[in-house]
Amino acid sequence: MPYNLLLLPICAGYIILVYSVLFKYNIQRFHQRRLLFESIIIAILIILISFFIRSIIELLFPQLIPSIVSFLKIIPFQKPDYFWTVFVGTLSSIILVFISNKCIYRKYGKIDPIIWAIRKNGDELEKLFERSSDEGKLMQITLKNNKVYIGFCEIIPEPQKTNYMVISPILSGYRKEPSKKVKITTNYLEIVNYYIENLDDDSTSVELNTDVTIKQDEILTAGIYDQEIFDMFNGSLPPPNDSTTVGNTV
Incomplete structure (x- = not known):
């Protein structure tokens, strides 16, 4: 041949x-x-x-x-x-x-x-977004400008196709200097509920998109969000052991 x-x-x-x-x-x-x-x-x-x-x-x-x-x-x-x-x-x-x-x-x-490709060869950020989308886990994302978003992912982008990711925020705020503790400034659920409650009676549909598009290069840290751990690190709850010193940030 x-x-x-x-x-x-x-x-x-x-x-x-x-x-x-x-x-x-x-x-x-x-x-x-x-x-x-x-x-x-x-x-x-x-x-x-x-x-x-x-x-x-x-x-x-x-x-x-x-x-x-x-x-x-x-x-x-x-x-x-x-x-x-x-x-x-x-x-x-x-x-x-x-x-x-x-x-x-x-x-x-x-x-x-x-999803198969992300689970096999995806990077840590892609796997985090996939887990949020699949399991409904909340994520906490901190950007380089200290802006913080807490939300979940509904759309999984194709790997390596785009440098942007979309999240649906539940809370947002920023990290205060120099302690780096998170200060929540916006509760999106309250805004959505207020919007729905004040709709006109003649309104037949609701179009309220609060999704946020984030450039991957701007993400400083990202991880699964847990409310109890968040409260402990930000002073809302006492630490598990009074003799243990807990860090400043999640």
Whole structure:
């Protein structure tokens, strides 16, 4: 088999990595050289599977392969040996990718493949946002300008696609200097309740979006929010042991 036939399955390997929902959210973190290496591995697998299937067909139907090859001779161009075996295997693998994508989307939806990729290769911040979205956990996020948001994530962005994340805040405030204790200044639930209570009787719908878009580069610290721990660190509750000194911030 001529080595230039490897170009077809290598291209197929690249398409599989880039377009398959099982791989594309993970390979976004790969270096270009690793992407090429992974494409070559998939290309070798495509060739091995193609020749294995061809061997099975020749064993079960000895006259089928020669008949197909004879029919394909009507196509007027010079081709190397085993071209059609590699071509059919390559084309079938590409078609299988898009069929499998539709099956996965139909069974699991478009969010689950993103969650799988984040749980496998996501960074700490992506995993935190995924946990907040999946488990409904509140997060406490401190920005570089000392602004603090306490809320949860409803939308999980595709990994590496954007540098921004969206949260639905419940509380917000800032860290006071020099103690770094959190001062809450805004209660979004109270604002939402006030807005709803003062709606006109003729109003049939409510459109109140309090979501906040945050640039990941501006996040200084982030973690799961616990009200009891927050109260202890900010002086609302006594520490668990009076003889224990508790730090200034969560």
